[in-house]
Amino acid sequence: MRARAERRLVLKRLAQAGVALGTTGILAALGVLSPGRWRGAKKPVPIRDHAAEPAGSGARALAVARGADPARAVRAAVDAVGGIGRFVRPGETVLLKPNMAWDRTPEQGANTHPAVVACVAALCREARAGRVIVADVPVHDAARTAERSGIRDAALAAGAEVLYPPRVGFTVAALGGSVLDHWEILSLVLEADRVINLPVVKDHALSGLTCGLKNWYGLLGGTRARLHQDIHLSIADLGAAVRPTLTVADATRVMVRGGPTGGRLEDVVIMNAVAAGTDPVAIDAWGATLLHMDPSDVPYLVLAEGRGLGSIRAGTQRLEEIHVGA
């Protein structure tokens, strides 16, 4: 009698275990148990507007400086748009976002020139920023890219931290765009008080050019393949979601062909130019002119201007350039 009852109990337990396993299996098959699903299910976090306050009198919206010394050119351009004190306050955390995506040397012009990154980092230090962080999501091997681009050593020497995945994480952010509603973005963007965009101007196989607005791709995690299928809309979406405090565009060495990866020195034209400004559309329009493109023919620029992110004309009108000597 007792043996029968125990057998029944064993069978009952086994049936319970079977039901539990079956349920688990069904849930797993439906993807309910995948960690990604729950990460994605978190409510996307809004990105704060990092845009700088309007300039006082005398400060330009866009300044271009030319000279063989990138650091001097950067200082001159930033001074002309109001000086670093306009953009960075003591104690603030400043995120610098260069293009540090490619396992290439500075001569190849695929990444932001290390001297440009170092100079902006030094300026932030002079403004007594609490933390200055240089970060990107490289396409190539991250550690090697940081080293070979020259950015890691230059930024560290200037008093900045250099971070890239997996040493930094991502947060699902609300982008509110027509293509990009929400996406994983470097958490540092959400944590920083100021975000300074440090793109390099260069050719791009798909979008025509890459400069400041396209540089935000480097903030994204996840699979980027989907973004490139509608690249102009994606760039405009990102531009609307991430508003930089300041953009300093590096056109010291401009890759005019073979972008974005490049590699040939013949495709790099030494222009010794740096632009600084608060209008991301104007900066990109200026970059387009360096590649002999009409900015009005670049769909993402037209889209960005249409969304009120800036003015193409401001980047193409006759600019009084600052020359900082040899």
Add this chain to the structure above:
Amino acid sequence: MLAPSMVAGKGPRFASGKTRLSRVGVLLQALLLAAPLAGLAAWIARGGFARTHTPGPPPSGESVPSPAGPLTGLPPPLADLPAARLEERVDGAAEYLRREGCRRLLAWRFEDPPADLEVLVFDGPEGARAVLARDAGPERTAGPGEEAAVSEQSILFRRGPVYARLFADPSTVIRSGSLEPVGERVDRALRSLAETRP
């Protein structure tokens, strides 16, 4: 008032110490039986079978080197990517390359002389020709493959549906002409790949 069964101290609901022990034993048995099943279910749910056949990328983002196969004379590649994963190497250029019919990308890094090599395999020669033309412009020079654009720092060439780009590290002073033997060696390795049907 107490129920008769309680008073009597009998019945399954009010088990004696011995019965409780046997119940614990039954539970342990069930757990022992269920544990391996649960482990197996978890392994399957986490893609155990899938991983056996389709390895994912390592944390660095580079692909796992696959056997070079027909590329005799070259070391295992640093990356060997199908069309769907070109972003892992060329990011924004991936969609453009796919539109031109690129179906495979392989990458190497050489130490002597320091140089980077990318090999793009297209559905046909047209795609390879178009991408070479975009990268190098219209001018051609003597060099490996069926058409080439050669300089001291770079060699771009096409052989059939295969397009190769070889860049010497500009930060390293290389002997003049030291890149050309590398280009020839790559071309020899690519002949068999170029002849492979898609």
